[in-house]
């Protein structure tokens with residue numbers, strides 16, 4: 001089976017990448033092969049995605065993919081943005097992060113609740129690094145709904161589906177998500193990048 005290393009410790013991302021790559025691939029992550037936490041010191045999704053992919057590539061000398069993603073809310077001037085994982089202070093407390101967003105969005109009218117998920121995938125080969133951007137448009141709900149997915153999915157409402165991202169099945173999310181769109185762009189370049 002073909003293997004690909006994704007420099008992440010996020011179980012939600014790992015599950016989605018495995019589903020999107022399919023059964024021909026074994027998706028490996030930093031949960032399979034431990035790596036010290038990487039400080040996300042970049043000032044954009046792109047910088048942080050590159051940082052994660054290149055740090056692990058340099059350490060292990062093999063091609064590495066990384067994903068930096070987050071929620072961009074218009075009414076909050078783009079916050080939480082690159083700080084999505086640590087928005088409420090403690091790193092990766094999804095409930096606290098969503099509560100903070102819901103509190104900040106209180107009283108904001110429906111038409112001003114527009115937001116998007118952004119995903120930047122960086123592919124660091126031994127020679128160079130490529131980046132691919134994907135977005136998914138939606139609105140910030142007024143309460144949490146649904147149990148699927150991860151992160152901010154319960155408060156991300158998709159008007160076309162009349163559901164939050166967390167109310168979609170994994171298949172439905174993986175057909176429309178920011179991660180899906182970025183991965184599709186990578187797919188189109190895959191043979192150029194890996195020459196295989």
Ligand SMILES: O=P(O)(O)OP(=O)(O)OP(=O)(O)OC[C@H]1O[C@@H](n2cnc3c(O)ncnc32)[C@H](O)[C@@H]1O
Nearest residue numbers: 008009010067068069070071084085150151152153
């Ligand atoms: O850095 P790694 O190890 O990959 O894992 P992470 O969780 O820290 O990932 P990021 O630094 O990219 O932070 C992204 C945060 O944005 C949120 N997020 C990203 N993709 C999401 C998705 O598909 N659905 C809901 N929330 C998402 C989620 O809260 C993540 O923790």
Ligand SMILES: [Mg+2]
Nearest residue numbers: 010040068085
């Ligand atoms: Mg992170």
